[in-house]
Amino acid sequence: MRQVAQNYRSGELVVLDVPPPACKPGGVLVRTTYSLISTGTELMKVSEARLSLLGKARARPDQVRKVLDTAVQQGPVATYRKAMSKLDSYTPLGYSLCGVVVEVGSGAEEFAVGDVVAAAGNEFALHAELNWIPTNLCVPVPTGVVPEHAAFATVGAIAMQGVRRAEVQLGETACVIGLGLIGQLVVRLLVASGVRVVGVDTVPDRCRLAEAAGAVACAGPDQEGAAYLEQVLDTTTGGIGADHIFLAAGGGSNGPVELAARLARDRARVVDIGKTRLDLPWNAYYEKELDVRFSRSYGPGRYDDRYELQGIDYPVGYVRWTERRNLQCFLDLLASGSMEVGSLVSGTHPVADAEDVYAQLRDGILHGVGHLFEYDECRMPLSSPGAHESLAPGSSSSVPVSVAPASPAAPASGATLPPPQRNGHVTPTSAPGTATRATSATMRVGFIGAGNYATSMLLPHLAADPMVTLATVATTRSLSAVNAQRKFGFDTATTDARTVLEDPDIDTVFVVTRHHSHADFVCRGLEAGKAVFVEKPLALTRADVDRVLAVVERTGNDRLMVGFNRRFAPLFTLLRQRFGPVAGPMSVRYLVNAGRLDPSSWYLDEGLEGSRFLGEGGHFIDTVNAWIGHAPVEVTAQQTSNLMDLHVMLRHADGSLATITYATGGDSRFPKETLDASGNGRNARLDNFSRATVWSRSGKDVKRSLGQDKGQRQALRSFLQAVKDGSRMPIDLDSIVATTRATIAVGESLASGRAVAP
Incomplete structure (x- = not known):
C-alpha cells in the first residue's frame, strides 16, 4: 500500500510502498478515502525536518536534553549512534481522515465492514491507503455528510476542545488570533454558539474567509489592524473588550500574546490552541488578571493509552466531552447544517502527488487552508482470515474481507521500495546501501x-x-x-x-x-x-x-x-576473572539508578506488561547469578512507601547474599549501574560498565573502557555460534528459568510481605 512518510534527518518526503497494517483487537482496519493535510502542524514538521542538525536542536530543546542525559549514562559514541539512527528513519504524516471499514478486530464489533467512519490520531489516521484505528479514535459518519467534509473531523475536534476550554456563553465576544485551518473552524464554532467574533491574520484572504463565515470583522496584526479591531470591540461590547481570546497562531513571534492582552477585557480568558511563543508580558496580564488556559488536542482521553488503545471510556457523568465525543459532535454539526466546511476545501490531490503538494504548500504556490489527499481503491488485498497478525498473541482479525487491487501507480519521486507483493510483504532485490550476502553458508x-x-x-x-x-x-x-x-x-x-x-x-x-x-x-x-x-x-x-x-x-x-547480555560484557567478565575463585559465600550489592519513566511509556501499563522491575529486573538478577555461580533459593523484596524505590535480597544456594537496589527517584546524571562484590579478602566494583576495579592484597587493579559496553555484541555472537555449531546455548536453560522465576518472585514477595522461593 502507499503511505506518505518523511525522513526527519534529511528532510526527504516520499510516498512509499509499505506492507499493510495488521487489524488488531480493539480497533478496525480502514481503507482511506480522503485524508486532510494539516497546513499548520504538518508543514511545521516538514519544515523542521529540512533544518540542519543545529537547527533541529534549536527547534526541539526538549529532545536535546534527553540526548544529553543519555550521553551521561551511555557515553557520547553510543548516544550519537542511537540519536542518528532515530533521526534517519521514515516517520508518518497525517492525523485526520475519512474512510471505509474493511476489517473488524475483536472488541470493536460496534463497527461493521462497509461503515463509513472518520478517524483521528497522529499514530493511526495517517496519509496511507490502509490504517488501523482504535475504537475510541473512530466514529461513524452520519448520513448526509460527504467524505471530503468528514475528513475534517479531527481538526474540528481540536477547535471544539479549544472553544470548550473557554467556556463561552451566548452573547459574548471572542477574538481569534490566527485564521489558518484551526482558526477558521474556531470562528465557525463560535458563530454557531451565538458568540460575536473578530479575527486576526496576516493573510487578507483568510480574513475575508472568516468574515464570510460570520466574523464581525477581521484585520492584520499590525498597528493599524489592531487599532481597527479595538474600535470594533469598543462598539460591539460597549468598551469592555473581548471576553475570550483564542491563540490559534504558530511561529516564534510573541506578537499574538501581546495583542491578546491589548484586546482582552478585564479577567478575560486566553486559550492557547496552537503552538506559539508564550512569553507573557507580566504587567499587561497581571493588571487585567487574565486567565491563561491550554487546550490539549482533541479533548479528554488524548495521550491516555488506557483510553485511546485499550478503549476504556470515561463515564459521561464525569467527563461529558471526550475526544471521541468531540469527533462525533463535530460530525453531527456538519450533518445538521450548523457547521460548514466546504468553503475551507482549497484543493484535492492524489496521494501519489504528496511530495509535490507539500513542496508547493511550503513554497506558497498552493494557497488556502484545507487541502485533501484522495485515494484510489487500495491495491493491497486482504487475504484469508487472520492473514495479518499483530505482534501480540490472540489478535487475529474477526471479520476478514478482500479488497480488490487497483492498477499500479507510477512510483513517487524518491521512493526506494517497490510495490508490495500480494502476501502483504515488501521484497526488494536488495536494500539500498546494503551489499547482497550469499545465503548458502549463512x-x-x-x-x-x-x-x-x-x-x-x-x-x-x-x-x-x-x-x-x-x-x-x-x-x-x-x-x-x-x-x-x-x-x-x-x-x-x-x-x-x-x-x-x-x-x-x-x-x-x-x-x-x-x-x-x-x-x-x-x-x-x-x-x-x-x-x-x-x-x-x-x-x-x-x-x-x-x-x-x-x-x-x-x-x-x-x-x-x-537477552541477558550483561554477563557477556567485557569488563564484567574481566572483573570476575581478576577477582578469582572464592571459597565461601560472597556479598554482592547492585545499585540501579533506573530513573523515572516518561508518563507515556508502555512500561507503565502494569496490567498488561507487568511491573517495571518484572520487565527489567531479570538483567540484574542474571548478572548477580553469573557472578556468584549459583541460583537464588530465596527472594525477599521491600518497597518504599512512595513506591519509588525497590530493594531485593537474594539468598543463593552457596550461602551468598545479594542485594539489588532499584531506585527511580535519583538524578539522571548519576551512573545507572554499580556492582560491588566482596569475599575472601577481596573487593570488586563495576562502574556502569566503563570501569572495573579489584582490591586485593597485591593492591588495586583498575581497567577502563573508552565507551560503555554491556555485552550485546558478545551475547549475540555466542548465541549465533551455538546455533551454527549445534553446541550448548551460552546460558543454560536452568539458569534462564531460575532468573525468570526469581524475578517473578520479587512481585510475589512484595504482595505477601514474606520471603518467597523462586
Whole structure:
C-alpha cells in the first residue's frame, strides 16, 4: 500500500510502498478515502525536518536534553549512534481522515465492514491507503455528510476542545488570533454558539474567509489592524473588550500574546490552541488578571493509552466531552447544517502527488487552508482470515474481507521500495546501501519487532555479521518494518508475524516485542523448530514459564536464549576473572539508578506488561547469578512507601547474599549501574560498565573502557555460534528459568510481605 512518510534527518518526503497494517483487537482496519493535510502542524514538521542538525536542536530543546542525559549514562559514541539512527528513519504524516471499514478486530464489533467512519490520531489516521484505528479514535459518519467534509473531523475536534476550554456563553465576544485551518473552524464554532467574533491574520484572504463565515470583522496584526479591531470591540461590547481570546497562531513571534492582552477585557480568558511563543508580558496580564488556559488536542482521553488503545471510556457523568465525543459532535454539526466546511476545501490531490503538494504548500504556490489527499481503491488485498497478525498473541482479525487491487501507480519521486507483493510483504532485490550476502553458508534470521532497542543494540551487530542473512522483519507498524529493512538489509518486510514463524527457510527467530507477548512467541518459535532469541523477560508469570518448559520437553527443542547480555560484557567478565575463585559465600550489592519513566511509556501499563522491575529486573538478577555461580533459593523484596524505590535480597544456594537496589527517584546524571562484590579478602566494583576495579592484597587493579559496553555484541555472537555449531546455548536453560522465576518472585514477595522461593 502507499503511505506518505518523511525522513526527519534529511528532510526527504516520499510516498512509499509499505506492507499493510495488521487489524488488531480493539480497533478496525480502514481503507482511506480522503485524508486532510494539516497546513499548520504538518508543514511545521516538514519544515523542521529540512533544518540542519543545529537547527533541529534549536527547534526541539526538549529532545536535546534527553540526548544529553543519555550521553551521561551511555557515553557520547553510543548516544550519537542511537540519536542518528532515530533521526534517519521514515516517520508518518497525517492525523485526520475519512474512510471505509474493511476489517473488524475483536472488541470493536460496534463497527461493521462497509461503515463509513472518520478517524483521528497522529499514530493511526495517517496519509496511507490502509490504517488501523482504535475504537475510541473512530466514529461513524452520519448520513448526509460527504467524505471530503468528514475528513475534517479531527481538526474540528481540536477547535471544539479549544472553544470548550473557554467556556463561552451566548452573547459574548471572542477574538481569534490566527485564521489558518484551526482558526477558521474556531470562528465557525463560535458563530454557531451565538458568540460575536473578530479575527486576526496576516493573510487578507483568510480574513475575508472568516468574515464570510460570520466574523464581525477581521484585520492584520499590525498597528493599524489592531487599532481597527479595538474600535470594533469598543462598539460591539460597549468598551469592555473581548471576553475570550483564542491563540490559534504558530511561529516564534510573541506578537499574538501581546495583542491578546491589548484586546482582552478585564479577567478575560486566553486559550492557547496552537503552538506559539508564550512569553507573557507580566504587567499587561497581571493588571487585567487574565486567565491563561491550554487546550490539549482533541479533548479528554488524548495521550491516555488506557483510553485511546485499550478503549476504556470515561463515564459521561464525569467527563461529558471526550475526544471521541468531540469527533462525533463535530460530525453531527456538519450533518445538521450548523457547521460548514466546504468553503475551507482549497484543493484535492492524489496521494501519489504528496511530495509535490507539500513542496508547493511550503513554497506558497498552493494557497488556502484545507487541502485533501484522495485515494484510489487500495491495491493491497486482504487475504484469508487472520492473514495479518499483530505482534501480540490472540489478535487475529474477526471479520476478514478482500479488497480488490487497483492498477499500479507510477512510483513517487524518491521512493526506494517497490510495490508490495500480494502476501502483504515488501521484497526488494536488495536494500539500498546494503551489499547482497550469499545465503548458502549463512544463517537466515527473522525478527519479530524492531523497536528502539532492536535497531540500536541488536540489528547493527547482526547486519555486520557475515554468518547472518537478515531474512524477514515483522512489526506492527508498516513504517517500522520498512525502516528496519532499509537500514539493515532485510530481504522482506511485513506486518504479519506468522511470516517469520512459519517460514521453513528461517533458522533463527528474534523476539523483540512488548513483554506480554514474549512467552507466546517463544513457544511458537520453538514448536516451529527454530532457535529463538528473546529479549528479557522470558515470561511474566510462573504459568508461562511452565508453558515454555512444556514446549521444550514436548518438542525436544531447547535452542533458547534470553537477552541477558550483561554477563557477556567485557569488563564484567574481566572483573570476575581478576577477582578469582572464592571459597565461601560472597556479598554482592547492585545499585540501579533506573530513573523515572516518561508518563507515556508502555512500561507503565502494569496490567498488561507487568511491573517495571518484572520487565527489567531479570538483567540484574542474571548478572548477580553469573557472578556468584549459583541460583537464588530465596527472594525477599521491600518497597518504599512512595513506591519509588525497590530493594531485593537474594539468598543463593552457596550461602551468598545479594542485594539489588532499584531506585527511580535519583538524578539522571548519576551512573545507572554499580556492582560491588566482596569475599575472601577481596573487593570488586563495576562502574556502569566503563570501569572495573579489584582490591586485593597485591593492591588495586583498575581497567577502563573508552565507551560503555554491556555485552550485546558478545551475547549475540555466542548465541549465533551455538546455533551454527549445534553446541550448548551460552546460558543454560536452568539458569534462564531460575532468573525468570526469581524475578517473578520479587512481585510475589512484595504482595505477601514474606520471603518467597523462586
